[in-house]
Amino acid sequence: MAEKVLLKGNEAIAEAAILSGCRYFFGYPITPQTEISAYMAKRMPKIGGVFLQAESEISACNMVYGAAAAGARVMTSSSSPGISLKAEAISYIAGADLPAVVVNIVRAGPGLGGIQPAQSDYHQATKGLGHGDYKMIVLAPSSVQEIINLTAEAFDLADFYRMPVMIIGDGMLGQMMEPVTFELPEGRKLPEKTWATNGTGMKRPHNVVNSLYIQPNDLERIVLERNKKYQQIQETEAKAETYCMEDAEYMITAYGSTARIAKNAVDELREQGIKAGLIRPITLWPFPEETYKQYVGQVKAILSVEMSLGQMVDDVKLAVESKVPVHFYGRCGGNIPYPNEIIQKMKEIAGGIA
Amino acid sequence: MKQVFKKPAALCDVPLHYCPGCTHGIVHRLVAEVIDELGIEGKTIGVAPVGCSVFAYDYFNCDMVEAAHGRAPAVATGIKRTNLDNIVFTYQGDGDLAAIGTAETVHAAARGENITIIFINNAIYGMTGGQMAPTTLPGQVTQTSPYGRNTETQGFPIRVSEMLATLDGPAYIERVAVDCVKNINMAKRAIKKAFTCQVEKKGFSLVEVVSTCPTNWGLSPEEAMNWLRENMLPYYPLGVYCDKTSK
Ligand SMILES: Cc1ncc(C[n+]2csc(CCOP(=O)(O)OP(=O)(O)O)c2C)c(N)n1
Ligand code: SF4
Numbered sequence: 001m002a003e004k005v006l007l008k009g010n011e012a013i014a015e016a017a018i019l020s021g022c023r024y025f026f027g028y029p030i031t032p033q034t035e036i037s038a039y040m041a042k043r044m045p046k047i048g049g050v051f052l053q054a055e056s057e058i059s060a061c062n063m064v065y066g067a068a069a070a071g072a073r074v075m076t077s078s079s080s081p082g083i084s085l086k087a088e089a090i091s092y093i094a095g096a097d098l099p100a101v102v103v104n105i106v107r108a109g110p111g112l113g114g115i116q117p118a119q120s121d122y123h124q125a126t127k128g129l130g131h132g133d134y135k136m137i138v139l140a141p142s143s144v145q146e147i148i149n150l151t152a153e154a155f156d157l158a159d160f161y162r163m164p165v166m167i168i169g170d171g172m173l174g175q176m177m178e179p180v181t182f183e184l185p186e187g188r189k190l191p192e193k194t195w196a197t198n199g200t201g202m203k204r205p206h207n208v209v210n211s212l213y214i215q216p217n218d219l220e221r222i223v224l225e226r227n228k229k230y231q232q233i234q235e236t237e238a239k240a241e242t243y244c245m246e247d248a249e250y251m252i253t254a255y256g257s258t259a260r261i262a263k264n265a266v267d268e269l270r271e272q273g274i275k276a277g278l279i280r281p282i283t284l285w286p287f288p289e290e291t292y293k294q295y296v297g298q299v300k301a302i303l304s305v306e307m308s309l310g311q312m313v314d315d316v317k318l319a320v321e322s323k324v325p326v327h328f329y330g331r332c333g334g335n336i337p338y339p340n341e342i343i344q345k346m347k348e349i350a351g352g353i354a
Numbered sequence: 355m356k357q358v359f360k361k362p363a364a365l366c367d368v369p370l371h372y373c374p375g376c377t378h379g380i381v382h383r384l385v386a387e388v389i390d391e392l393g394i395e396g397k398t399i400g401v402a403p404v405g406c407s408v409f410a411y412d413y414f415n416c417d418m419v420e421a422a423h424g425r426a427p428a429v430a431t432g433i434k435r436t437n438l439d440n441i442v443f444t445y446q447g448d449g450d451l452a453a454i455g456t457a458e459t460v461h462a463a464a465r466g467e468n469i470t471i472i473f474i475n476n477a478i479y480g481m482t483g484g485q486m487a488p489t490t491l492p493g494q495v496t497q498t499s500p501y502g503r504n505t506e507t508q509g510f511p512i513r514v515s516e517m518l519a520t521l522d523g524p525a526y527i528e529r530v531a532v533d534c535v536k537n538i539n540m541a542k543r544a545i546k547k548a549f550t551c552q553v554e555k556k557g558f559s560l561v562e563v564v565s566t567c568p569t570n571w572g573l574s575p576e577e578a579m580n581w582l583r584e585n586m587l588p589y590y591p592l593g594v595y596c597d598k599t600s601k
Contacts, residue, residue: 024435050435054428055461062425062458066432069419070399070440074432092422197417197433199440202396206366208411210420 002181010035010174012144013103013167014043016151017075019184022101023049024074026063028056028082031115032171033105036077057082061089061102068098069209071196073155077103079171080121081112083129090164091130095211097195097226099158101151102136103167105174108307108334116334117170119256122311125166126285133223135230137165137237138284140255144178150282152184157237159190161229168284170307172257172336233286240288241280244270248277250350251295251324253316254305255281258337262305265342272343274350284312292319299324301349305342306330325349362386364395364415371409375575377565378407378474380532381541382414385445385472388546389416392553398441399433401426403455405447406480406567424455427462430469441552443470449479452488452512459518463558466523470548471560473514476567477586484570488512491589496570511589515562519595525557527596531564531587533579540592551599564590 007015014036017025025040037053044051054060060076067074078086083104093100104125108118125138137157141147147169154165197207213219241259244266245251254262259280269276277299281288292302302324304313310328317326329345331337361367364386372378389395395416402410404423411418421429426444434442451459451473462469478496479485485498489511493502503511515529526548530541541563548559564586566578573581 024432026432052431052435055457058425059428059431059458059461062422062428063432063435065421065425066401066419066429066434067436068432069429070433070436072436088422089425096420197399197419198437199397199399200395200415200417206415207417208420209418210411212408212420 002183004179004181006177006179007144008035008174009144009147009169009176010105011039012147012180013077013151014039015182016148016184017101017155018043018047018049019182020073020152020155022073022075022155023047024067024072025050026052026054026060026067026074026076028054028060028078030079030082032107032174033077033079033103035174036103057085058088061086064100065089065093065096065098068093068100069096069196070198071193073159075101075103077105079105079107080109083121083124087130090136091132091134092211093164094130094134094136095132096209097162098209099162100164101154101158101167102164103169106168106170108332114334115171117172117257117336118307118332118334119170119258120308120311120332121168122284122306122308125168126287126315134226135163135285137161137163137233137286139165139167140282140284141167141169141173142256142259142280144176145180147173148180148182149185152187156188156190160188161233168256170257176257237283238286238288238290239282240291241282242291243278243280245277245279245295247275248295248298249275249300250346251277251279251299251302252305252342252346253279253281253302255284255312258305258307261337261339262342265339265346268339268343269346274346276346281312287315287319289319292316296320296323302326303342303346303349304328305337307336308332362390364389366413366415368412370413372406373569375566375568375578377476377532377563380538381472381474381563381565382410384538384542384545385443386414387542388549391546392549394441394549394553397439398443401430401433401442401444403444403446403450405450407445407447407474408481410445424450424453425458426450426455427458427467427469427471431462431467434467434469438468438555441549443472443549445472446474447480448473448475448477448487448489452514463518463560464521464523466525466557468552468555468557470552472545473560473562474565475514475562475590476565478567478570480567480570484567491585513590515560515595518560523558524560524596525598526551526559528594529562529564529590529592531582531592533582537592547599556599564592
């Protein structure tokens with residue numbers, strides 16, 4: 001059995017990326033993800049990799065675009081205000097069908113906001129943060145061990161589908177220390193990067209990495225083709241964890257570190273005689289709609305708990321087609337919802353229905 | 355029969371979309387000739403900008419990447435860092451390089467990034483129809499300086515070569531022009547030196563090419579060449595601004 005080590009969430013992302021073959025990291029400092037850059041700065045030069053602190057998140061992410069175009073496994077990380085600046089390059093990465101991994105350790109916004117944990121970038125991540133019709137796979141780990149597994153998966157998904165993949169966490173998860181093992185899941189069989197711009201070697205016609213199609217019909221064809229890929233991903237890659245849902249009458253739903261708090265609330269509610277259960281989306285895009293649909297006839301109400309004013313709750317409503325009442329409880333500004341607050345809210349809902 | 359003139363191999367056999375008399379075509383040819391002469395096509399990756407030369411990815415026979423507006427030096431950095439033996443160049447206009455992409459340009463230079471930048475200074479935004487550029491001369495009329503560039507409200511042009519030469523990072527910076535045969539030959543020599551500098555891993559190189567945009571200057575190609583000589587060259591003196599290649 002692999003050895004257990006004690007690691008912070010942010011460091012786990014960095015080490016898992018390296019173990020997944022990522023040798024190029026371009027970043028710009030911002031709290032609360034700085035440990036990722038610091039770890040990369042220490043490790044990359046020792047293993048023949050590249051750590052480069054760019055002049056801005058705009059540059060860092062455009063460097064990612066360049067390295068991805070050359071066929072490399074490449075990553076960048078930031079937190080909310082920095083992710084807004086990466087939006088430009090992420091749109092280009094999607095438009096040029098390049099694989100890349102972007103980490104967002106979310107902090108409270110808007111504007112400079114605060115440096116405490118938040119989940120208020122859900123819409124930004126899942127509805128497309130840059131311009132144009134495109135999608136990004138968004139993975140939401142809720143433990144340090146899951147960070148490791150999903151980081152490895154993120155690189156594979158990016159290469160497999162040739163698209164940007166985001167790992168979304170928050171300051172709580174990034175700073176949390178947990179014992180982990182580095183037994184990476186078995187990877188996918190990946191297509192060769194025959195499209196990469198790494199020099200023709202005078203052996204093949206030149207490759208072009210580009211997102212410009214000046215003729216509307218050409219661009220429409222490309223966007224529609226890409227959309228087929230998105231549909232396939234929606235059908236095959238959506239993932240969620242269910243907890244105590246077999247006989248649940250009330251569903252709590254939450255992702256990331258909030259889901260761990262919600263789990264405690266589920267246990268406590270059950271002790272108090274309320275049959276609660278939890279659905280925790282692991283992929284925020286594609287959203288695991290089918291998992292929710294299964295419980296439409298079963299649960300009396302759903303409570304979405306988030307560190308935001310209520311963003312994922314919209315997708316929950318869409319998933320159950322509003323056939324079940326969907327409620328919301330959230331904290332924002334960098335505050336964390338406490339189990340007793342969730343329990344209180346759930347009891348109000350249950351009481352109202354009973 | 356002896357062939358005395360042909361298209362460089364590094365240029366694709368396609369018609370260029372540039373306006374008649376535009377100097378972009380001349381500079382493309384010079385870059386391609388240099389790639390041929392150094393025998394580096396197979397390991398060269400070019401980065402096209404946003405601007406009139408956006409379609410450069412269809413014109414050069416080497417691998418090509420299209421960058422977002424102004425970001426070519428960052429994109430080139432990403433490409434270069436994955437394989438230091440590859441030759442990476444960007445081809446950028448003045449809006450791209452000296453306005454929206456100033457940070458990317460300055461920091462690639464400051465890092466001494468071993469890439470080559472071909473910088474087309476035509477004192478105007480060509481592609482979007484002739485707006486004021488950071489290099490537009492004082493008093494010059496453009497779509498967005500219709501009364502002439504007013505330095506009190508619109509500031510002064512940026513002399514990119516001089517500015518970058520103040521940094522310790524760059525290895526080679528030269529300003530050239532393509533208004534006459536003599537200067538075109540000088541330009542070719544400078545571009546070859548810049549690429550050679552990269553091949554020899556000596557660091558960041560940039561060649562600023564003082565160019566024309568007859569269409570948006572509202573002049574014939576010939577008048578445009580005269581305007582370049584009379585107005586641009588006094589403001590943008592030709593010459594070598596930094597050369598550490600012999601070190
Ligand atoms: C982010 C962004 N802003 C603005 C534009 C519009 N735009 C396209 S080309 C261009 C100016 C290019 O001028 P220059 O770099 O001088 O090159 P030239 O066309 O003169 O060769 C602008 C502003 C864009 N494509 N992207
Ligand atoms: S608009 Fe100006 S820079 Fe652009 S192709 Fe025409 S002449 Fe050349």
